[in-house]
Amino acid sequence: MTTNIRENHLINMEQLILPSKTDFTIEKSNFQLDYLAVVVSHMAAKSERLTQTTSVTRAIMADKLGGLEIPSCDVCGKAAVVEQAYSGRVLCGHHLAKSIRKKVAKELRKQLILKKGKHTTIFVAISGGKDSAALLELLVDILGVRPDVTIIAGTVDEGIEGYRPPSLQCAMDLCETLGVEFVTVTYKELGFEEMDTVAELIPGMKAKNPSAPSMPCSYCGVFRRQGINHLASKIDADVMALGHNLDDMAQTVLMNMSNGDLERTLRLAPHTTTPIDGLPPRIVPLRWIPEQEVHLYAVHKNLPIHHEECPHARGALRWRHREMVATMEADVPGTRHGLVRMADNMKELRNQILELGGSEKRPNPPKECPVCFSMTSNNRCKACEMRDMLTRELDN
Numbered sequence: 093m094t095t096n097i098r099e100n101h102l103i104n105m106e107q108l109i110l111p112s113k114t115d116f117t118i119e120k121s122n123f124q125l126d127y128l129a130v131v132v133s134h135m136a137a138k139s140e141r142l143t144q145t146t147s148v149t150r151a152i153m154a155d156k157l158g159g160l161e162i163p164s165c166d167v168c169g170k171a172a173v174v175e176q177a178y179s180g181r182v183l184c185g186h187h188l189a190k191s192i193r194k195k196v197a198k199e200l201r202k203q204l205i206l207k208k209g210k211h212t213t214i215f216v217a218i219s220g221g222k223d224s225a226a227l228l229e230l231l232v233d234i235l236g237v238r239p240d241v242t243i244i245a246g247t248v249d250e251g252i253e254g255y256r257p258p259s260l261q262c263a264m265d266l267c268e269t270l271g272v273e274f275v276t277v278t279y280k281e282l283g284f285e286e287m288d289t290v291a292e293l294i295p296g297m298k299a300k301n302p303s304a305p306s307m308p309c310s311y312c313g314v315f316r317r318q319g320i321n322h323l324a325s326k327i328d329a330d331v332m333a334l335g336h337n338l339d340d341m342a343q344t345v346l347m348n349m350s351n352g353d354l355e356r357t358l359r360l361a362p363h364t365t366t367p368i369d370g371l372p373p374r375i376v377p378l379r380w381i382p383e384q385e386v387h388l389y390a391v392h393k394n395l396p397i398h399h400e401e402c403p404h405a406r407g408a409l410r411w412r413h414r415e416m417v418a419t420m421e422a423d424v425p426g427t428r429h430g431l432v433r434m435a436d437n438m439k440e441l442r443n444q445i446l447e448l449g450g451s452e453k454r455p456n457p458p459k460e461c462p463v464c465f466s467m468t469s470n471n472r473c474k475a476c477e478m479r480d481m482l483t484r485e486l487d488n
Contacts, residue, residue: 173388177425185392192389196230196377203362203375204331206240215329215372216245217320218266220259220398222390223335225266227378229395231333232270244327246275248319250312251286252402259398266396275327277319284315284475285482291404293485304481308404311482314474318466321371329372334361336376339383342428343413345435350413357435358442366439368458370467379432 163172165184172182183191206212216231218224228245235241247263249256260276267274279286285293290311297304305311324332336344341360348357363373378386390397405411420427460466461473468474 173392174385176385178382178421178429185388188385189389189392192226192381192385193230193233195380197234199377199379200231200234200375203364203377205364206238211240211242212330213242213244213327214331214333215320215324215327216243216272216333217323217335218245218247218263219335220247220262220266220396221335222387222395222397222399223337223340223378223383225262225395225397226386226390226393227333227335228266228272229270229390229393230377232272236270244273244275244329246277246320246323246327248316248323249276249278250316251279251288252404253288255400255402258400262396262398269396275323277323277326279315279319282315282319282322284318284479285486287312287315287404290482293482296488297481297485300485301481305478307408309408309410311478312404314478318464318473318475321466324372332372332374334374334376335378336361337378337381337383337386338428338432339414339417341376341379341435342417342431343410345431346413346417347409354438357438360435360439365443368467370458370460380429382428 163175163182164170165172165187166182167187168184170184170186173185174188175182181191204212204214214231214235216224216228218228228243231243236243245263245267247260249260264274266272287308291308294304294306294308298306320332344360345357348354359368361374361376362379364375367373381389417428417431458467458469461468461476463472463476466473466475
């Protein structure tokens with residue numbers, strides 16, 4: 093039996109009070125006779141690429157217009173919102189949120205060093221999306237009561253019409269709700285072209301220089317990183333918090349493996365014990381939380397989030413690795429955790445080598461770019477190289 097899912101509908105599973113595995117009759121008059129639309133979570137709308145976790149969208153139709161059987165939470169027996177194939181747990185919205193908070197608090201104890209008698213300012217990079225919204229809400233919940241911690245959030249405006257304005261509004265609404273100071277900066281203010289302009293210039297640059305990056309994400313990732321560093325420096329942050337979830341981390345590890353890029357893997361956040369010179373250490377408290385569960389958490393907490401994908405993102409290399417990781421996770425639950433653990437083990441091995449005197453074998457540490465003074469491992473930073481490339485194309 094095929095269950096059709098309508099994207100624009102959502103059932104809050106906390107409000108759907110059902111005994112464990114109870115069938116109930118749905119009036120035929122309320123639905124078209126050709127199908128019964130069963131909507132059990134917002135994430136079901138994107139289930140084609142989120143197969144790595146079996147969610148409550150696995151709801152079993154008793155018959156085409158008959159009853160609906162929903163898995164029950166293994167803690168309280170209420171209707172579940174997720175089944176974790178990698179752990180075997182089945183959780184309702186409340187206990188999923190409780191589990192996520194516990195994991196994030198544990199990561200913060202590992203990643204965030206709060207020195208006694210010293211005030212710490214944490215800059216949280218937010219975009220208006222689910223990951224950064226969940227991250228900010230959790231940080232405020234866990235650390236907001238501490239008098240020695242200040243949390244400030246910020247967004248980089250890339251200049252993407254129809255996408256960034258509504259997501260920026262969500263970010264501002266979230267900060268207002270949580271009572272968090274909000275800062276922002278635009279690409280224009282940083283001296284970069286807006287992304288809509290960059291996307292238009294790429295074909296011309298590729299025609300003149302075949303080695304030029306062909307995807308907007310290649311430019312945007314570099315410019316946005318500069319923007320995040322700029323905002324962190326502006327507020328004199330001691331720590332930067334990023335909303336990378338388990339899927340993001342696993343995809344990055346796989347991409348680095350595919351490129352044979354060991355150094356990038358070693359530089360992955362968190363930077364608690366290995367900060368990059370000239371930059372506040374980055375922490376990633378959501379690194380063990382799957383993307384789908386982060387989204388369910390944001391919906392459960394009723395956070396203002398922007399659901400649309402960036403119009404320039406389709407076709408990027410990360411999308412292909414996203415699909416690969418999702419497929420591997422569906423076949424072998426726990427694959428994402430294994431990829432991230434492997435990167436951690438590589439870092440630990442690197443640390444052991446350093447302790448044995450192997451520092452001379454490592455690449456040179458980052459240095460200041462002579463143009464913009466940001467940190468780079470090359471003679472000039474990638475942002476300046478790309479900015480010059482775009483300037484030349486605009487002048488032609």
